[in-house]
Amino acid sequence: MKKNWFAKEVKRLGSIEGYKKPELVQDSVKLDSNENYAISRQFQNDILGAAKKNSDIRAYPLGGAERLISALSKFTQMPSYMIGIGNGSDQILDIILSHFASDKTKILTSDPSFGFFEERCKLYNIPLVAVSFSDDMKLDIKTMQKNSKNAEILYLDSPNNPTGFQFSKRQLEDLTKSFEGLVIIDEAYGEFGDYSLTRMTKTHDNLIVIRTLSKSFGMAGLRLGYFIANKQFTETFMRVLQYPYPVSTITIESGIQALARAGLVRDSITNIRAERKRIIETLRSYDAFEVFDSKANFVLFDAHGSYKRVYSALAEQGISIRKLGKIGSHDGCLRVSVGTKEMNSKFLLAVRDLLG
Numbered sequence: 067m068k069k070n071w072f073a074k075e076v077k078r079l080g081s082i083e084g085y086k087k088p089e090l091v092q093d094s095v096k097l098d099s100n101e102n103y104a105i106s107r108q109f110q111n112d113i114l115g116a117a118k119k120n121s122d123i124r125a126y127p128l129g130g131a132e133r134l135i136s137a138l139s140k141f142t143q144m145p146s147y148m149i150g151i152g153n154g155s156d157q158i159l160d161i162i163l164s165h166f167a168s169d170k171t172k173i174l175t176s177d178p179s180f181g182f183f184e185e186r187c188k189l190y191n192i193p194l195v196a197v198s199f200s201d202d203m204k205l206d207i208k209t210m211q212k213n214s215k216n217a218e219i220l221y222l223d224s225p226n227n228p229t230g231f232q233f234s235k236r237q238l239e240d241l242t243k244s245f246e247g248l249v250i251i252d253e254a255y256g257e258f259g260d261y262s263l264t265r266m267t268k269t270h271d272n273l274i275v276i277r278t279l280s281k282s283f284g285m286a287g288l289r290l291g292y293f294i295a296n297k298q299f300t301e302t303f304m305r306v307l308q309y310p311y312p313v314s315t316i317t318i319e320s321g322i323q324a325l326a327r328a329g330l331v332r333d334s335i336t337n338i339r340a341e342r343k344r345i346i347e348t349l350r351s352y353d354a355f356e357v358f359d360s361k362a363n364f365v366l367f368d369a370h371g372s373y374k375r376v377y378s379a380l381a382e383q384g385i386s387i388r389k390l391g392k393i394g395s396h397d398g399c400l401r402v403s404v405g406t407k408e409m410n411s412k413f414l415l416a417v418r419d420l421l422g
């Protein structure tokens with residue numbers, strides 16, 4: 067055995083930057099992580115209260131995953147045998163990457179794409195073929211198609227984080243149909259967009275659609291993600307690759323309660339879409355900003371040379387947004403999540419005070 071191999075391996079892994087979580091600022095107006103505060107506290111209290119009644123945490127959650135999957139099946143109108151769950155969609159992505167990709171499999175994606183996904187690929191030394199966004203933050207379907215031949219896996223977050231871009235349904239369907247390897251469509255923000263590709267999993271065995279309760283249901287703290295894919299993959303994932311008890315009893319019971327109240331979630335999505343429009347239109351009224359279209363619960367804008375000043379001035383007033391800096395030809399990108407009407411108004415007023 068080689069001397070010091072363990073210390074060397076720790077050093078090598080330690081040199082990887084890893085996913086950078088946003089800073090924790092107490093009592094801030096939190097618009098930096100694409101969470102959903104438009105879901106009321108009452109919704110959360112009702113769910114947790116009912117979940118508590120149904121929980122006995124002395125026991126392992128035997129049969130719990132099956133009951134949760136059955137509730138997801140009703141919600142998505144997809145058969146239970148095509149649905150798997152995970153500790154957030156982060157964990158599902160990680161399991162897929164660690165078992166189906168390696169330094170010999172190329173992944174076609176966009177640049178930028180979901181930060182955690184990019185970091186995980188770095189960790190596993192998986193090479194990315196990354197297609198850049200155009201100046202108006204759109205992806206060119208032809209360039210994606212041209213690069214399809216060079217990759218074994220296609221990963222797209224649809225809508226994309228951090229740009230908010232989503233291909234038309236037709237374009238994404240065509241790209242998926244023509245791709246010969248594994249297609250992973252991450253619909254973390256799918257409910258805020260125009261469509262879902264879930265139904266295509268019925269006819270395309272190489273397609274996995276990943277979804278989560280973190281965004282549209284406002285339950286990021288619960289850590290509950292799920293996927294929809296062909297029967298054989300789903301069965302293998304849940305029996306062999308996934309942990310025996312991937313999510314807690316509280317998560318299972320809360321998930322079931324939340325899914326039973328999906329109507330309230332739909333109302334909050336309608337509000338978020340309206341607020342997204344208000345944020346885009348208001349930010350567009352300032353010459354200092356270039357504001358991109360969004361199909362998600364956040365808005366990306368380029369504040370050019372003043373982006374650091376805008377970010378810091380907002381932070382001083384207790385408003386947290388995400389500082390991204392350079393994306394393609396845009397030097398000063400900032401991303402703001404769509405919060406409650408009050409949160410969004412605070413953000414927009416602070417911007418007005420700064421620029422008005």
Ligand SMILES: Cc1ncc(COP(=O)(O)O)c(C=O)c1O
Binds near residue numbers: 154291
């Ligand atoms: C594109 C995308 N996929 C997945 C996730 C992670 O979701 P989850 O909370 O289910 O792990 C995020 C979270 O920001 C995301 O932006």
